[in-house]
Amino acid sequence: MRLRLTPRDTTIIDLIVQAGNALVEGADLLQAVIRAQAGDRPDLLLKVRDAEHASDEIVHATMRKLNTTFVTPFDREDIYALSSALDDCMDNMEAAADMVVLANPAKLPDGVEIQLSVLQQQAAVTAAALPGLHTMKGLEEYWVEINRLENDADEAYRDMLAELFSGAYQPLELLKVREVIDALEDAADAFELVSHHVETIAVKES
Amino acid sequence: MRLRLTPRDTTIIDLIVQAGNALVEGADLLQAVIRAQAGDRPDLLLKVRDAEHASDEIVHATMRKLNTTFVTPFDREDIYALSSALDDCMDNMEAAADMVVLANPAKLPDGVEIQLSVLQQQAAVTAAALPGLHTMKGLEEYWVEINRLENDADEAYRDMLAELFSGAYQPLELLKVREVIDALEDAADAFELVSHHVETIAVKES
């Protein structure tokens, strides 16, 4: 543990925590868009856009704070990377919501529900873990859990790929479904990247 | 602002500026390849390859300079990352030119012209902004503008995706067009990544 010669300004950690909390709402909105009838999706998508803009605002506030703070709680570039990675989770969830509207597949395979549930759980454990950056406690359990969830998402994704390649889908419908499940898989990966950035910070602090 | 105890060697910034200028030519060549008739493309592609090799040379010169310079203007790894990111823009533009020859779609949607125009503008504002690394001035306007342009590219890309999934394309032609528009979208994203590396440097310098 490094000695701290100056008190740390913890506003930046509060902004990181806020970004994590926003992801819980984002995951719920994504589920709502995907479960909705095609005709109801565009309206729900607007709410996802709002959540994404709110997430952008938090990143910008974090950057402004970084630019005006002399002693940061962690290395400046690690805070920057973590803040961007949290925003990437939101961007990826927005992209998934967007894609279901754009590609508009006739029917989504059941595994999509597993993907949505994993994203909700990833958002919840991320939001619960980030306040641990104040004390550097409880973080290892968090990234183990995120990794476990990501494995669940991977398994669901692989099963759906095998289904898509089984010959039961027409090429165009295959491509449409593929877009949506890929976007959801990317979102699960983005949560794992967040946990890696938290791990990087923890390694340096240890 | 950090105090500078030694004069900084600015040759490295000059090389970064040179890499930015090369992208302006790269974007023009890419436009020429894509607008050409299929039969004329292979010859034009050779010019893109030359531009890409020239860009590689600039990266290598930057690395050599980094290896032999004691006091660098910014953190060594940030210069390395920025130089690589500039080269990635060229690589991605070459990949797009390459792909139009490889996939050879029967017809490209109109939105491709928007993508090409965005890349030319991104190259122009990047080339105009990089000399600002000498004084750290005017950089914020640059990354706001790159972000705005990237949003234009995204919108054109999304509209074309919706068109591709509308049922108006045969699967093979859909896949061919998709390759080209994806490659162009990746190139626009690469320019945005450059602006993030410039932002990282600016955050550290502030």
Added chain:
Amino acid sequence: MRLRLTPRDTTIIDLIVQAGNALVEGADLLQAVIRAQAGDRPDLLLKVRDAEHASDEIVHATMRKLNTTFVTPFDREDIYALSSALDDCMDNMEAAADMVVLANPAKLPDGVEIQLSVLQQQAAVTAAALPGLHTMKGLEEYWVEINRLENDADEAYRDMLAELFSGAYQPLELLKVREVIDALEDAADAFELVSHHVETIAVKES
């Protein structure tokens, strides 16, 4: 060359070397899976999974060592990045083996053999080069060679893409083959990323 005021613990480099050696076995197992008849692949895939778990164990051992070592041979984050990048090579080779089972294309194009051979050579030169981190010698030849191999892989990949888009494939079969050759191309790219992380370390040490 920086002056070393304390002796460096080189166990971490030994773990990095071990991770490199594991990739040689991984590349051989991948070749076995892809060359096998479809019915024999699932059993062989289990061996790839074992190799991948062994690689994960090495990463975790590296992280534990990083967390308990006061003076590391290189910057902590660079060791972390290099260790992760080596594991990504294994992950990408596992993903390729996995994909040939999932997508199960009727026939793979000849260029796949070139991709497999490149991966075996990349694994071999990586494993041979990593002990050079003890002395920082012979590393430049290594990354030049990795880059040359990656160019060979790219060429084979491009030729296969052109073949896929020639109209000789049905859309579903095209998509299946595409999955496999993309996964192999990603694995070759992952080896190149390893060489970039080694280069980053070498740039800092120089």
